[in-house]
Amino acid sequence: MSLSTHNLSVGYHDKAIVKQVDLSIPEGKIIALLGPNGCGKSTLLKAMARILSPMEGQVHWQGKNLHGISSKKLAQQLALLPQTQPIPEGIKVKDLVAYGRSPYTGFWGRINRDDQVIIDNVMTETGIIELADQLVSELSGGQRQRVWLAMTLAQDTPYLLLDEPTTYMDLSHQVELMHLLRKLNLQGKTIVTVLHDINQAARYCDYLIVMKQGEIVTQGMPESVLTETMLKDVFSLNAQIHQDPIAQTPMCVVE
Amino acid sequence: MATRSLPILLLTLLGLLLANLMFGAVSIPFKQILDGLQIGSEHYFTVHEYRLPRTILAMLVGAMMALAGALVQGVIRNPLASPDVLGVSHGAGLAAVFYMSFFPNADISWLPAVALVGSLMAALMLWWLCGQHSSTIKMAITGVALAALYASCIDFLMLVKPLEINNALLWLTGSLWGRGWNQLSMLLPWLLLMPFALWLAKPLNLIHLGDDSAISLGIKANKLRLASLAIAVGLTASCVAICGPIGFLGLVAPHLTRKLVGGRHQILLPSTMLVGAILLLLADLAARTIDPPIELPAGIMTAIIGAPYFLWLLLRTK
Structure with a gap:
């Protein structure tokens, strides 16, 4: 491990x-x-x-x-996406995502072609490519969360x-x-x-x-962990476990 | 936007450098400025001995104070922070006044070192009172209170030691009056701090994202904070030792620059030095030309613009 x-x-x-x-x-x-x-x-x-x-x-x-x-x-x-992030002032989405490449760049933080490919890739995957030139501070909470996720993914x-x-x-x-x-x-x-x-x-x-x-x-x-006793002990919840009709995974329904 | 701002700032700086050489109590036409650099010319004294060193000094001090402000704002992540708001400038000032009034015959070239000790002590005092995890507002307010305390200590010293009062009073308002080649040569070794500050551009970008993200991206957050603050204290102390505390420059210049070129420190740090130089050249030019031959201290000019700006920032911060 x-x-x-x-x-x-x-x-x-x-x-x-x-x-x-x-x-x-x-x-x-x-x-x-x-x-x-x-x-x-x-x-x-x-x-x-x-x-x-x-x-x-x-x-x-x-x-x-x-x-x-x-x-x-x-x-x-190892890359971490923290729970809360400050809202950086004067930083564009593409710049923030590019910061994810920092562990690979030199002292001045220059982005090379390989880095750029990765950055474009993660922006596409997270659906923020059309926000690239906007300021992070002007986005909605959900959009911002995806931008931070993209930065974490850019760390590759x-x-x-x-x-x-x-x-x-x-x-x-x-x-x-x-x-x-x-x-x-x-x-x-x-x-x-x-x-x-x-x-x-x-x-x-x-x-x-x-x-x-x-x-x-x-x-x-999930099948072995998600039990009615566990939900009662850990979350103090009275709940039943059913099977998700689509994914066939266990699913809890609160009583 | 960033790429367009830089040439404009550079041109503005060049224009102001020239204006500072041309205008003052006597205006000297552009053609005669170059002649003024030659020994024996009619304007040699005014241009070469008086205006040229003072202009260069205003440019360098403006750049250094703005850079110090950008470093402090960078690691404290607070637009309200700057060496003068945090009391570091007045700490340097107090140490210097103490030195001048108790050792009136001492060597003036020790002043930067004395100011450095003063600003270090002020920085430690703030750190001790606020701790590492305090809110930015608490830090700004504590800093302002400490700065006021140091200022009153300075006033007290000048009352008990009235003989040196003229000298110190002029120095304290933050002025470039009477500064020449000697002061400039005292400042030069401190310019070495600039490349070190630029070296921090990349990690400063990342600390802006919060400690958690910065560490996850491979930055040693505490070391970076210490290095930035140490460089900022050094830059502030050397400037204060030569010109006295020139208020609000370290606060306003980086903030204004962030609006112009954005928050990436690779472009922010060099640009803020240009903006700082421009602001102080402008302040000194105004100070010398508003009511010649009487001069106002440049520090008063920066305070007239800076204090309302600070209030506006404070009111905007929730």
Whole structure:
């Protein structure tokens, strides 16, 4: 396993949010991190993206401590889409997406022809190519989210860490995004994503990791993870599990 | 837009350089400016000894202060931030006045170093009071309060040490009056900070996207912040040591430039230096030609434009 945590505790201001977690991210899959608000899923994701330093334990990338690897090298392997982003002033969509190529460019950040091909590609895939010359600050929330996703994709890493990528998106764009993740996964990318919508996770992800109060409660295929007892224990929800009539995946219906 | 702005800025700068050589208490026609550079010509003193060094100095100080402002705004991600708003300029000023009033016979060439210590201490003070994760508004307001405190300390020093008051008072309003080749040579070594600042253009673009994205893109956010602020403090201190605190230049110039050429630092940093140079040349030209032979300090001219601009920014920020 390329990405794993070992007895990892991490949090803010000396308070551990994620507690002694051992986790191996299965390679080549789409993995959803699920759990109620404040359970530590974003914190775990940030620790795996080396945004937060562990208080205890380690995160390993290919068997080595994440914090011992050169930041530029690691940026060619792991990309993170944060949950919230500032709205940059005076930056055009195409410039922002081009920033995703930073781990490959020289000190002045010059974009070469190969970079440009990748940039055009991800802008097409995320459906923002016609916004290329607009300012990021003038876009709607959903459009902006797709621009940030495009920047993360331009980083062209084998691993993608996404923190609630569907935020601000209308339903059709959410579905488009999940299909895009499927497509990227078929190209060989491993994708770890925090999601709120359990049914979306069950339908589009191969593997679910469920967290509660900083610990991993259960993990595995959607069929084995998504149970009525789990929903009761983790989310305090009375719900039934049915089969999705179209995708044949498990689906929860709240009572 | 960005590519069109640069030549226009350069032409404006050249025009102002010339205007600063031509106009003042006496106007010298364009043809005689070149003659004025030769020893023995009628205008040698006015052009070569008086206006030329002062013009170059205004250009460099304007560029350096604007660059310092862009660096600070870049890493703090706040259009309200600049060395003078954060109290760094007045910290440098206080240290310099302290030095001048307690060691009146000391070597003036130490002034940049003294100012540097003062601005460093002011920066540390702000850091200590606000911490790393404080809101930008809190930082701006604390900075303004600290700047006012340093200004009142300066006033106090000048009251207790009245002998040096004339010298210091003139210096404190931020003026280019009486500055010549000596001051220019004191400033030159500090120009070395400029290439280091330009070196930071790419990571500054990325820190603009937030720490999380920047780190994910391979930037060491804390190191970058430290490097940028250190360069900004150095640039500010050297300028303050020579011209006194020239207010609002570091705030207005980068902000104006961002509106002109956008937020990419590869173009923003060089352009903001041009805009800063243009603004200070304009301020000094106005200061010398409004009511000759009486001169206003250039710092008052920049404050007349800068203070309302700052208020407007503050009111716009939610």
